[in-house]
Amino acid sequence: MQKNGNTYLFLFFLAIILPVLSYSLFLVSSSAESASTGIITATVAVGICGNNIVEYGEDCDGSALDGQTCQSLGYDAGVLTCGISCDFDKSDCVNLGPDEGSVVFSGKAYPLSIVKILKDGQIAATTAADSNGYFETTLTHLIVGSYSFAIYAYDSNGNKSKTITYTKEISKDEVEEISAIVVPPTLNISDDNIKKGEKITFSGQAAPGAEMTIDLSSGKDNWSFHPTAGSSGYYSYKLDTKDYDVNDYTVSAKTTINNLTSESSEEATFTISESSQISSNSVKGWKKVDFNEDSRVNLIDFSILVHWFDQPSFPSKVDVNTDKKVNLSDFSVMMYYWSG
Secondary structure (H helix, E strand, O other): OHHHHHHHHHHHHHHHHHHHOOEEEEEEEEEEEOOOOOOEEEEEEEEEOOOOOOOOOOOOEOOEOOOOOOOOOOOOEEOOEEOOOOOEEOOOEEOOOOOEEEEEEEEEOOOOOEEEEEEOOEEEEEEEOOOOOEEEEEEEEEEOEEEEEEEEEEOOOOOEOOOEEEEEEEOOOOEEEEEEEEOOOOOEEOOOEEEOOOEEEEEEEOOOOOEEEEEEEEOOEEEEEOOEOOOOOEEEEEEEHHHOOOEEEEEEEEEEEOOEEOOOOOOEEEEEEOOOOOOHHHHHHHHHHOOOOOOOOOHHHHHHHHHOOOOOOOOHHHOOOOOOOOOHHHHHHHHHOOOO
């Protein structure tokens, strides 16, 4: 009984003294009472909260955090501290949401034009260029990854430019740049089917003062013309077709400003066809083969000539070359002045 009494006294001492010293008592193995001796045995571990040492049963102790941080506990940022009960105080740990970045777009379009920015095929921003054609806008909160961006603009007449595309990798907390953009000019043609000898006008809008390159092609033949855009960004070039063959043509335009050249504009096409009217300097000749006097040399006149071909007693007017017969020579003259 004396041994049992001492045991109970020791346990009573621990129960009274340890809370005063801010001790923590933890039972780590089950106690047992021997049936033969009546002796109770127990194994205990004691952790002292407040001694700046992380011990059994503690997350932390004072400044000792057991190597842990907000980030190691799954947060994005913040400062981890230890509470008075030796457990983690995570109140200053924060989650910032998904990893994000941003991208800035800047360059030249047309004065006061509307500029559209697309992200993966969807409109992500709309901005306006200033009076010099300069524009700048930023897309934020872009989750990290690769994106396809597209840019186009509308000129003062509502004509849409060609769309230009870029691919950009967005990094966490980084501001990427797509700069020195030159939006291709708009391009209009005055007619898509003109007669040889008439004039056709190419026009559109670009950045003010830009040097323009108008590229014209037909088969293997190529030509270039270089007007300059005015202060409002408008440009035009009038082409005389008298020295160009009857054919189909393709035309496009490019802008060069501050040593930067845009992509080519959308292409336009037109056709130069034979003149439908006889020019004034050949009036005397064509009137000779305009037998029905309708101011055209066509199938009606051809039929009249065929009727009197190699026939006697023909009207004098069908003897075009006045050789006193109607033959292939007269047909050749007619084909020269043919208008259809």
